[in-house]
Amino acid sequence: MSFEYTLKKKCKDTKARLGELSTPHGKIETPIFMPVGTKATVKTMTPEELREINSQIILSNTYHLYLRPGHDLIEEAGGLHKFMNWDRPILTDSGGFQVFSLSDMNKITEEGVEFKSHIDGSKHFISPEKSIEIQTALGADIMMAFDECPPYPADREYVKKSLEMTTRWLERCIKAKTRDDQALFGIMQGGMYKDLREESAKQIVEFDLPGYAIGGLSVGEPKELMIEVLDYAPDFLPENKPRYLMGVGTPFDLFEGVMRGIDMFDCVFPTRVARNGLVFTSQGRVTVRNATYERDFTPLDHDCDCYVCKNYTRAYIRHLIKQNEILGVRLTTYHNLHFLLDMMENIRKAIAEDRFLEYRAEFYERYGLEV
């Protein structure tokens, strides 16, 4: 099966681009934001609701599913799509990032990573081969290569060695891959060093993969530094393949990423903050938990036509969130994901009409961001 990426249009005056990626579970129009369904569920949402807000593809986390309920169980269920009742595309990460950031202890060698589960302290070992074995069992449309993601800050020598190992791990992932109906994306590392980013890109592009990700950003570095890397890193990747910026997802990040030639994004940010009562609106962020909204009988966002904004008030949603009622976090999550996906749709339209920069300026103006 083919994972064809078609570059449909480049926007004038910016590197923003419009594309289409075909997968066994349907086509994805890019640039796109992928809601995160860590444990085989996008928190609070049904698949029908995800469709309602036009989620084209979701991401799920290999590390979590490997630990609970286990990839063998999901394979037995007929794969992740069937297990969770989602028939559109899925992307799984490699588990690498979570092994480094969540597990209690980890020991990295050329062979792979030994770690203790953050749930029960049990010992595990994930190698590139094991990551692919797990992702093969899960059966996502797009698998990610097992990489090492250096922390920030990290010295040049470490980052260089790490990216070279990541390339060797990529080669092992490619060898371990067995299914034709799954694509494998490689991941560029290189930290905050331009020449190392270029070096990493060169090495992974050699393998002529159907897509490439930029890893190692949004790991604690200042926002300006992330933008600086985004100014050059995407250009080291081939134009005719989709580019995925991992773990990034505020409205600002999405605009800035798209403007620099990124096609795919994912982040838990919109769903996580929703559960704390923070919502995106066309006028900027609103913390609906706050006392200010106690008697505010207007929608979360006046300019929004989503299910939540058509039917509920800030006062009601605040009441639900304050009382820990599940419907409250359902409504804020739904709204936030709708907001981001709707924004991405508007971004695609703007690119199609060569007015991305204008749309960004309008959005930033209303949202209260500086261009």
Added chain:
Amino acid sequence: MSFEYTLKKKCKDTKARLGELSTPHGKIETPIFMPVGTKATVKTMTPEELREINSQIILSNTYHLYLRPGHDLIEEAGGLHKFMNWDRPILTDSGGFQVFSLSDMNKITEEGVEFKSHIDGSKHFISPEKSIEIQTALGADIMMAFDECPPYPADREYVKKSLEMTTRWLERCIKAKTRDDQALFGIMQGGMYKDLREESAKQIVEFDLPGYAIGGLSVGEPKELMIEVLDYAPDFLPENKPRYLMGVGTPFDLFEGVMRGIDMFDCVFPTRVARNGLVFTSQGRVTVRNATYERDFTPLDHDCDCYVCKNYTRAYIRHLIKQNEILGVRLTTYHNLHFLLDMMENIRKAIAEDRFLEYRAEFYERYGLEV
């Protein structure tokens, strides 16, 4: 506005009856189970989902809404229907039962009940007049009279005095009522004493109200004793008015109540147990949390055609519940409410066709209950 109850049919061989109650927000076919939306939300469910499973009417709790967010706020929002976006009938209880069972301290006098909030210990006073004031602000179609619900066990003398005060309180409620678009139901008390039940019924029926409830059952007494009271208590109430058995709601309770002439029920049981991973099925209760269901890739209930059973497996729902994923309790709640409401619909059909006892026998046989 009229709250007309039409007795449409009596089932042969039992006291089960088919009726219709009209309210300003639509007609209710009885016998009916009312899902409980304590804090202006049936936990985990949207109004659309409640419609999908044919919830004809829901119940909401005066005590909780009075404390949070406050009845004045809900009145300002345009009433409870508008606040929570539910346009079908609502019944509110009087707050009495929660004042006795939930508050930290309570002092009952002829005037009313003084109590401390279970949330922050603040002092409050609810009288019959205050209860009606709150319920008037909430704007439910059906309000309940403020009564005293004696605990179990309670001695005869106490129960007798209590029911007499409940009658005096009812009279005060009637005087305090102001809106024509709200019905007020009286509540029969009398504990486990047949003559006191009869006495209470006589006193409240004097007021010729549009409906009557049986209170003071399911308060800790043995099941046999509740059934014993249900054998006679409904007969003390007029045939041409709806009869509501408060706080009762297992499948067994519903069948046994209907068989003895009850028309309306409410209970948190189906939604509360759902959140612990216990579901009703045509073959009896299933605790889907249990390890037995880890790799059970069949629906919660083979004989169920609800959204949950059409789309998800026990293994997936168990995974979600074990991982504290909100979607898990959404699915079990949806299924349990669907199960009970579907069962009530089948009960209504069976009454219409004079085969209530056969349906009950079939259901009990499959469910594992003794007739």
